[in-house]
Amino acid sequence: MTQDSASSGNLSVQRSALSVERSATVAAAAPVLAARSLAKTYLTGTQRLQVLRDVSLTVLAGESVSIRGESGSGKSTLINLLAGLDAPDAGTLEWGGGPAAAGRRADFLGIVFQSFYLIPEMDALANVLMAARIRGRIGAAERSRARELLAKVGLGERTTHLPAQLSGGERQRVALARALMNGPQLVLADEPTGNLDEHTGDAVIELLLGLCRDTRTALVLVTHNAAHAAKCDRPLTLHEGVLG
Amino acid sequence: MPWPIYLALKQLFPSGRRFPFFTLISILGVALGVALLVISISVMGGFGHEIRRMIVDTQGEVQVKGRGYLADAAPLHAAIARVPGVVATTAYAEGVALIEHDHKPAYPALQGIDLEHVDAVIPLRRFVRLGSLDRLDDDSVILSSQLAHSLGARLGSRVELYSPLLLEKLKNDEVMLPRELEVVGIFEVGHQQLDSSVVLVTLRTMQDLYGLGRGVHGINVKIAEDADPDRVARLINSALPPEANAEARSWIDANQDFLFVLQLEKNMIFFLLTFIIIVAAFSVASSLLIAVVRKTREIGLLGALGGRPSQVAACFCFQGFFIGIAGTVAGLALGFTFLHFRNDLIRVFTQLTGSEEVLARFYQFSRLPAYTAPSDIATIVICSIVISTLAGLLPAWRAARLKPVEALRSE
Numbered sequence: 001m002t003q004d005s006a007s008s009g010n011l012s013v014q015r016s017a018l019s020v021e022r023s024a025t026v027a028a029a030a031p032v033l034a035a036r037s038l039a040k041t042y043l044t045g046t047q048r049l050q051v052l053r054d055v056s057l058t059v060l061a062g063e064s065v066s067i068r069g070e071s072g073s074g075k076s077t078l079i080n081l082l083a084g085l086d087a088p089d090a091g092t093l094e095w096g097g098g099p100a101a102a103g104r105r106a107d108f109l110g111i112v113f114q115s116f117y118l119i120p121e122m123d124a125l126a127n128v129l130m131a132a133r134i135r136g137r138i139g140a141a142e143r144s145r146a147r148e149l150l151a152k153v154g155l156g157e158r159t160t161h162l163p164a165q166l167s168g169g170e171r172q173r174v175a176l177a178r179a180l181m182n183g184p185q186l187v188l189a190d191e192p193t194g195n196l197d198e199h200t201g202d203a204v205i206e207l208l209l210g211l212c213r214d215t216r217t218a219l220v221l222v223t224h225n226a227a228h229a230a231k232c233d234r235p236l237t238l239h240e241g242v243l244g
Numbered sequence: 245m246p247w248p249i250y251l252a253l254k255q256l257f258p259s260g261r262r263f264p265f266f267t268l269i270s271i272l273g274v275a276l277g278v279a280l281l282v283i284s285i286s287v288m289g290g291f292g293h294e295i296r297r298m299i300v301d302t303q304g305e306v307q308v309k310g311r312g313y314l315a316d317a318a319p320l321h322a323a324i325a326r327v328p329g330v331v332a333t334t335a336y337a338e339g340v341a342l343i344e345h346d347h348k349p350a351y352p353a354l355q356g357i358d359l360e361h362v363d364a365v366i367p368l369r370r371f372v373r374l375g376s377l378d379r380l381d382d383d384s385v386i387l388s389s390q391l392a393h394s395l396g397a398r399l400g401s402r403v404e405l406y407s408p409l410l411l412e413k414l415k416n417d418e419v420m421l422p423r424e425l426e427v428v429g430i431f432e433v434g435h436q437q438l439d440s441s442v443v444l445v446t447l448r449t450m451q452d453l454y455g456l457g458r459g460v461h462g463i464n465v466k467i468a469e470d471a472d473p474d475r476v477a478r479l480i481n482s483a484l485p486p487e488a489n490a491e492a493r494s495w496i497d498a499n500q501d502f503l504f505v506l507q508l509e510k511n512m513i514f515f516l517l518t519f520i521i522i523v524a525a526f527s528v529a530s531s532l533l534i535a536v537v538r539k540t541r542e543i544g545l546l547g548a549l550g551g552r553p554s555q556v557a558a559c560f561c562f563q564g565f566f567i568g569i570a571g572t573v574a575g576l577a578l579g580f581t582f583l584h585f586r587n588d589l590i591r592v593f594t595q596l597t598g599s600e601e602v603l604a605r606f607y608q609f610s611r612l613p614a615y616t617a618p619s620d621i622a623t624i625v626i627c628s629i630v631i632s633t634l635a636g637l638l639p640a641w642r643a644a645r646l647k648p649v650e651a652l653r654s655e
């Protein structure tokens with residue numbers, strides 16, 4: 001716990017140095033994500049549950065968007081659609097100007113979940129590298145990048161530790177590093193602090209925002225926390241199947 | 245390394261765990277099955293080999309038999325000797341006779357052997373345990389060990405032989421005394437039937453006893469090391485003059501039924517023991533299935549990271565494949581180690597249980613034969629690897645069917 005907050009302090013210093021550069025790029029950026037009129041209805045037996053009615057969302061390169069909403073309002077459903085993990089009933093989705101396709105996912109985006117989903121048999125470094133392996137690129141460059149990322153999330157000394165030897169906050173930071181491993185254009189984060197205590201959660205969000213800014217990665221952050229949401233460039237809310 | 249293989253190895257050998265329990269137990273299961281198969285099939289093969297060797301060592305690889313008897317074998321010898329693959333020939337005459345020693349009768353099979361040529365075809369000397377083949381002449385016999393034992397005959401004993409010819413002569417009111425012969429040797433082949441009922445005499449004695457003149461019953465043929473007995477037998481048949489009234493058969497052909505039963509037994513053992521591997525594979529399959537259920541969320545994550553269902557499937561298939569490979573290698577090592585030390589192990593076992601003599605008496609040997617055919621090993625290896633890989637298939641299919649969204653949702 002103490003380590004979580006300690007390392008986040010370091011990173012906010014790094015971030016401020018880079019934030020000047022960032023504002024210049026945002027202006028010229030093309031949309032990284034373009035979702036138009038997404039709709040999703042779940043059928044359970046005879047029951048129909050329309051979770052998303054008409055959701056449109058455009059995210060520019062390097063931009064951060066937060067989505068708040070009540071529990072059950074369809075935030076995870078939306079994230080899954082945006083990630084191309086699930087198919088919408090209606091609407092279109094584009095990644096970086098091209099159609100979203102499962103084959104592009106490893107190149108294009110990184111995902112962080114509420115649960116960390118680290119592979120328990122692998123140490124922190126191997127977990128981060130898994131993203132590169134699945135993408136099909138693994139070499140010395142990737143290894144040093146993974147180490148660098150782990151150092152950036154404050155786990156430079158913990159690369160050989162197994163998930164079971166890490167705290168919740170540390171695990172989520174490994175997951176952050178993994179999401180950023182392939183240098184994605186977009187990071188989708190679905191309540192990344194949901195399983196963490198407030199203090200640790202704050203640190204993780206700081207880290208996430210900082211890393212995305214540093215690397216000019218667009219971010220869609222789903223969160224309950226108003227303070228976290230306010231830190232993003234564009235705070236949105238999902239209510240009754242519509243994003244506003 | 246493709247990531248499914250990397251992940252499979254990580255699941256089999258997790259980082260930071262010194263003793264991957266599931267993996268080692270799974271490998272051990274397959275290894276035990278493979279080891280048992282190797283041992284049983286090799287020992288079966290050993291028996292088969294011993295028996296084959298015995299047949300060949302007592303008859304030659306090919307036997308030319310007359311229908312009736314062959315009045316003049318000389319032209320046949322010449323014809324056979326010209327056939328490619330033939331190394332040597334020796335004539336024989338055979339029949340039953342009444343033999344008596346110390347008022348104890350027996351009806352053994354008499355083998356008349358051509359002392360001049362027999363050594364080139366049949367390694368008889370190897371089987372003579374007491375006395376010597378060199379001492380066999382027209383006034384002596386060599387008895388098989390158990391026959392000698394039951395007759396109470398020893399080296400130097402005199403036995404009396406009554407041949408069927410004696411009866412013929414009696415019909416014509418002629419008188420013929422039984423032939424009195426000295427025992428100059430005892431032989432033992434290691435086969436119950438041969439060792440209890442065969443008497444060796446010279447070909448000339450046999451010809452006398454049966455009134456064959458210079459005739460014989462057949463010719464044993466030795467063929468070259470690399471020659472195929474069936475082929476040589478066919479060649480001999482086409483080389484024999486039609487009026488010879490004789491036919492060549494390879495030992496394989498002549499012992500078809502016996503060899504068939506032997507093969508059948510071996511196949512049966514193979515079939516039954518393969519079930520050990522199948523059972524081991526089932527336990528691998530169930531462990532992997534449990535792993536799929538337990539790792540549902542991680543499998544979902546692989547999808548979220550961009551992994552394809554076929555790759556996820558490959559990961560689990562490879563685990564079965566790997567267990568198959570490792571189990572097979574371990575099983576071969578275990579099996580061959582046992583085979584190498586089999587006689588020491590049996591000695592220890594029989595000494596512990598005091599059953600040493602029983603073994604020797606009933607099985608004709610106190611050393612366990614073993615012969616491992618490369619083709620059998622190939623079959624075992626392929627079977628066990630295929631079965632183990634199949635064990636990974638069901639879990640793989642389950643894992644591939646998981647949708648990332650649903651997998652990640654599962655609690």
Ligand SMILES: Nc1ncnc2c1ncn2[C@@H]1O[C@H](COP(=O)(O)OP(=O)(O)O)[C@@H](O)[C@H]1O
Pocket residue numbers: 042043044049051069070071072073074075076077078
């Ligand atoms: N696979 C599914 N089948 C049926 N209903 C679902 C399924 N997934 C989600 N839901 C329902 O859709 C609604 C939105 O769920 P979700 O997107 O997880 O909400 P949130 O993440 O905002 O809490 C919930 O009422 C949930 O029960």
Ligand SMILES: [Mg+2]
Pocket residue numbers: 075076077190191
């Ligand atoms: Mg949710």
